[in-house]
Amino acid sequence: MNLLLDRGVSTLPQMRLVFDQEADHFCGYMETDTQKPATPPMKAGIVPVTPLQQNCSLIWCTATNKGALVDPGGDLDKLKAAVAKSGVELEKILITHGHMDHCGEAGVLAKELGLPIEGPHEADRFWISRLEEDGARYGMQAEVFEPDRWLVDGDTVTVGELTLEVIHCPGHTPGHVVFFNRPSKFAIVGDVLFQGSIGRTDFPMGNHQDLIDAITQKLWPLGNDVTFIPGHGPTSTFGQERQTNAFVSDYALS
Template sequence: MTTPPLKAVLVPVTPLQQNCTLLWCTATNKGAFVDPGGDLDRLKAAAAQHNVTIEKILVTHGHIDHCGEAGTLAKELGVPIEGPHEADRFWISRLEDDGRNYGINGQIFEPDRWLVNGDQVTVGDLTFDVYHCPGHTPGHVVFHHAPSKLAIVGDVLFQGSIGRTDFPMGNHQDLIDAITGRLWPLGGDTAFVPGHGQMSTFAHERRTNPYVADQVTGIAG
C-alpha cells in the first residue's frame, strides 16, 4: 500500500475547540501547524508523537482562537509564520485585547509572509494553493492540497453551516461569493477541515448546507 504524500491530524485547542491541523509531508517528515490558537504543549506533543519536524506555521485568519499563540509558538520553534492576507492586520492587532475577553493567551505578531489569492505555500515536498476567501474576516485564506483533495478552510465553511459575518469587517455576500466562486470549483470530492466541528466534503455541503446548497444559491452542480 502506497503511503499518501500528506498526512494530517486535528488537535482541538482553546476553550472554543478550534481545529488546529498538524500536517506533514510523509517523504520528509517536515510539517506545519495550521491555526495554532493555543494549548501549545498539546500541539508540540502531537508533533513529537508523529515524529514531525515543524518548519512553519500557517494561519487562515486573525481571530484569537486560530492564531492567539501563533507568535509564541513561532518564537519557541524558530519557524516563520505564513498567512493570513494582510487585510486581517486589524484582527491580529487586537489579539491581546481579544485574549483577555475570551480567557485565551493572545500575542500580537507580524507574519513573515502575508498571503494573497494565487500564492502557494510549501511544507516539505508538498505545495498548497492559497485562496483568499473574505467574508468571515476580510483577510481569510484557505489552503488547498490538490493531489490529496484536501482543503483547510478555517471559518469560511462548516459541516452544515458557514462562518459568522456579524463581527467587525465581516461581509455576508463576500463569504457566499468566496464559497461558491473559489471553493466549489475545487471539486465536490474535496474534503475540508473546518475551524470547528467535523470534516465534510464540498459535494455534501452543496447538497445539504442550508446556507450554500445549490438549491439555495441557484448554482447548477
C-alpha cells in the same frame, strides 16, 4: 479520544481515515488513497485547541517528514506533545485568519520553536493587532505578532515537497485564506465553511455576500470530491455541502 473525523470522508476514493487508537491528542489522520501508494504523500491530523475547540491541523509530507501547524490558537503544550508523538519535523506555521482562537498563540510558538509564520492575507492585520485585547476580554492567552509572510490569492506555500495553493476567501474576516492541496483534493478552510453551516459575518469587517461569493465562486469549482477540515467540528466534502448545507447548498441558493 474525541474522534471528530468520523464523518464526511469515508465514501471518498481520494481520501480515507486512519485512526490511531493509542493517540493522546490526535483525533485521527487522513491519507491520500487515490492509487493506494505504500506511503501516502500527505497526512493530516486534528488537535482541538482553546475553549472554543478550534481545529488546529498538523499536516506533513511523508517523503520528507516535514510538517506545518495550521492555526495554533492555543494549548501549546498539547500541540507540542502531539507533534512530538507524530515524529514530524515542523518547518512553519500557517494561519487562515486573524481571530484569536486560530492564531492567539501562534507568535509565542513561533518564537519558542524558531518557526516562520505564513498567512493570513494582510487585510487581517486589524484582527491580529487586537489579539491581546480580545484575549483579555475572553480570558484566553493571545499575543500580537507579525507574520513572516503575508499571503495573497494565487500564492503557494510549501510543506516539505507538498505544495498548497492559497485562496483568499474574505467574508468571515477580510483577510481569510484557504489552503488547498490539489493532488490530494484536500483543503483547510478555517471558518469559511463548516459541515452544515458557514462562518459568522457579524464581526467587525465581516461581509456576508463576500463569504457566499468566496464559497460558491472559489471553493465549489475545486470539485465536489474535495475533503475539507473546517475550523470547528467534523470534516466534510464540498459535494456534501452543496447538497445539504442550509446556507450554501445549490438548492438554498437557487
